[in-house]
Amino acid sequence: MEKKELMWDYEIEGKDFRNAGRVSSKVKDILKELGFDPDFVRRVAIASYEAEMNVVCHADKGTLHFAILPQALQIVVKDRGPGIPDIELAMQEGYSTAPPEIREMGFGAGMGLSNMKKNADELHIVSTVGQGTVVEMVMRSPRSRQGSA
Amino acid sequence: MQLFEVKEILEAELLWEPADLQLEIEMAEAADLMSDVLNRRLGGDLLITGLINSQVIRTAEVADIKAIAFVRGKKPDREAISLAMSKGIPLLTTQLLMYEACARLAMKGLTGSSGTI
Numbered sequence: 001m002e003k004k005e006l007m008w009d010y011e012i013e014g015k016d017f018r019n020a021g022r023v024s025s026k027v028k029d030i031l032k033e034l035g036f037d038p039d040f041v042r043r044v045a046i047a048s049y050e051a052e053m054n055v056v057c058h059a060d061k062g063t064l065h066f067a068i069l070p071q072a073l074q075i076v077v078k079d080r081g082p083g084i085p086d087i088e089l090a091m092q093e094g095y096s097t098a099p100p101e102i103r104e105m106g107f108g109a110g111m112g113l114s115n116m117k118k119n120a121d122e123l124h125i126v127s128t129v130g131q132g133t134v135v136e137m138v139m140r141s142p143r144s145r146q147g148s149a
Numbered sequence: 150m151q152l153f154e155v156k157e158i159l160e161a162e163l164l165w166e167p168a169d170l171q172l173e174i175e176m177a178e179a180a181d182l183m184s185d186v187l188n189r190r191l192g193g194d195l196l197i198t199g200l201i202n203s204q205v206i207r208t209a210e211v212a213d214i215k216a217i218a219f220v221r222g223k224k225p226d227r228e229a230i231s232l233a234m235s236k237g238i239p240l241l242t243t244q245l246l247m248y249e250a251c252a253r254l255a256m257k258g259l260t261g262s263s264g265t266i
């Protein structure tokens with residue numbers, strides 16, 4: 001029988017700061033449960049949380065798709081929202097359009113996208129102004145590298 | 150040092166019980182910017198902060214921070230405290246200001262993650 005892929009899908013609500021981070025917390029728990037290396041788990045959790053927070057802070061609503069593939073983990077965060085007009089500019093550390101409410105919570109330093117890039121092995125962003133953004137991250141795990149032989 | 154020593158040094162109050170005061174705290178970090186906490190290269194076991202919203206708890210969880218100390222006598226709301234409780238993250242609150250809290254811990258030998266103290 002063919003081996004089934006492990007995948008999960010979650011919803012993320014824009015401006016719902018009460019629940020912000022819940023999805024990434026679940027992703028983290030799943031990986032911990034499956035016995036992935038703790039440093040790797042933290043890397044994934046941080047990248048996922050930054051992407052989740054961006055939906056909460058900047059978009060209307062979104063989804064997070066998380067899959068454990070034979071060679072890697074994949075996280076795809078899609079949102080409906082304003083989109084990012086200039087991705088290169090948005091990637092720069094310190095660039096942020098976050099309003100004061102978000103800064104008061106300790107976010108909006110313009111570090112999230114570059115932090116995702118640091119923690120993920122691959123980061124792809126596609127965005128359409130007025131429609132939304134898709135962020136895909138791929139991380140190759142120590143375990144899946146060995147385990148697939 | 151262990152968390153109960155941190156609690157004594159900071160003359161702090163524990164915000165939920167029973168928390169594990171034997172937790173080993175090898176390094177600390179202080180920040181009011183969660184982006185900085187998420188960007189760190191090395192781990193801190195204790196986060197010292199003046200921010201009290203529930204994102205602080207989430208950030209600590211994601212970044213593998215074991216315990217949080219709030220300065221200036223601040224206390225997060227009940228919801229944030231129960232989130233921390235469900236994640237097993239002990240919370241302390243001290244009347245000390247941020248700088249004083251950090252300095253006291255450093256004088257007792259608690260290091261930061263860059264290894265310069």
Ligand SMILES: Nc1ncnc2c1ncn2[C@@H]1O[C@H](COP(=O)(O)OP(=O)(O)OP(=O)(O)O)[C@@H](O)[C@H]1O
Binds near residue numbers: 095106108111184
């Ligand atoms: N999903 C998104 N939808 C619309 N705009 C976005 C989205 N993600 C990022 N942006 C834009 O890119 C900018 C930079 O994002 P980045 O995550 O690096 O920083 P930030 O979210 O502003 O602050 P931080 O992540 O440090 O809390 C944002 O301020 C926003 O203008």
Ligand SMILES: [Mg+2]
Binds near residue numbers: 050053054111112113
């Ligand atoms: Mg961000």
